[in-house]
Amino acid sequence: MKHLLVIGIGAGNPDYITMQAVKALNRVDVFFLMDKGKSKQALIDLRREICERYITDHTYRFVEAVSPERERGEGDYTASVDALNRARQQTFERLINEQLYDGQCGGFLVWGDPALYDSTLRILQAIQAAGRCEFDYEVIPGISSVQALAAQHKIPLNTIGRSVEITTGRRLAAGQSGEADSIVVMLDAEDSYQQVADRDTEIYWGAYLGTPDEILISGRLADVAEEIEHVRKAARAEHGWIMDIYLLRKP
Ligand SMILES: C[S@@+](CC[C@H](N)C(=O)[O-])C[C@H]1O[C@@H](n2cnc3c(N)ncnc32)[C@H](O)[C@@H]1O
Incomplete structure (x- = not known):
């Protein structure tokens, strides 16, 4: 065998x-x-x-x-x-x-x-x-990018006693995410956080986590979404590829 x-x-x-x-x-x-x-x-x-x-x-x-x-x-x-x-x-x-x-x-x-x-x-x-x-x-089992993201931002994934949803950029952009107040978004090629209507939502974004090229940005979407989009585009151009993940926390 x-x-x-x-x-x-x-x-x-x-x-x-x-x-x-x-x-x-x-x-x-x-x-x-x-x-x-x-x-x-x-x-x-x-x-x-x-x-x-x-x-x-x-x-x-x-x-x-x-x-x-x-x-x-x-x-x-x-x-x-x-x-x-x-x-x-x-x-x-x-x-x-x-x-x-x-x-x-x-x-x-x-x-x-x-x-x-x-x-x-x-x-x-x-x-x-x-x-x-x-x-x-x-x-x-291995340490996933979800765990790496939470560790690098030094945050818990959930708020007290509440759910966490893990989804894709495609589903977030299509309005197909659920009721959870904490949403982890993976596989997002299209900056789908820009589609989130409530700009008081907090985002904890990480790219190339755990590597020497790691980038972390966090804050209210209203304050940091443009910066993330800009940094993401530049990093992708520099490396030729990007792997990023983020947690959205509804207010
Ligand atoms: C095909 S999935 C694989 C996920 C993997 N099995 C895991 O446990 O993290 C690839 C996605 O995982 C996320 N990802 C994986 N490694 C990452 C890293 N080091 N930094 C940021 N995001 C990462 C990104 O959202 C990427 O689009």
Whole structure:
């Protein structure tokens, strides 16, 4: 039987790695690195750095594969994500079938935590359900960008006894967020905080969290929204890519 470890590596700082993740890293024979193009090279490099730093008593190798990208455009978002996951499923199947022997352990290093806006677990479940390759797998949790954001701003996510919603920029912009007074927004390519009507809402924004390029800005939308938009645009132009997340706290 082949064994897979889906290891949450934390969202940016190599020190976010847990002891459980270090033990798991030291069991892996083959790491599968999914290359998402030039702009994400920094994220691949961090994965290699983590292996070099924490693997002390095991030989391992990397197998890099080009990760299929989502078709961007006006079409149905869910349909395009489904199509992307089918393409990724084929890539994962090929890697597991061709690069891992029976009895060996394969590792997927998942950014942040595998349970949050990441398709790896869904894809592995789909492969198992299709029955085209046999393996079992374990999941090692990691420090997500949500936790990193709260820690770096030194704030709790919730107000006393109230709910927290985690959503996407797309849903926020479409007015599809719920009743929670604390909303964490991820995957926002469009500055969707600018759509929030109540400008007394507080925002806690963070980009490249846990990395040397980290940027933090907080305050009332009325006071800081323009600054965030400006800083975000400049950082994106400088690095060629950006990863940012924010908490909105309704007044
Ligand atoms: C595909 S999701 C992956 C989330 C990841 N599994 C996690 O646990 O944080 C990518 C989104 O996570 C957020 N993100 C991840 N790492 C981040 C970081 N270091 N700084 C800011 N935002 C980050 C951004 O909103 C980004 O668009």
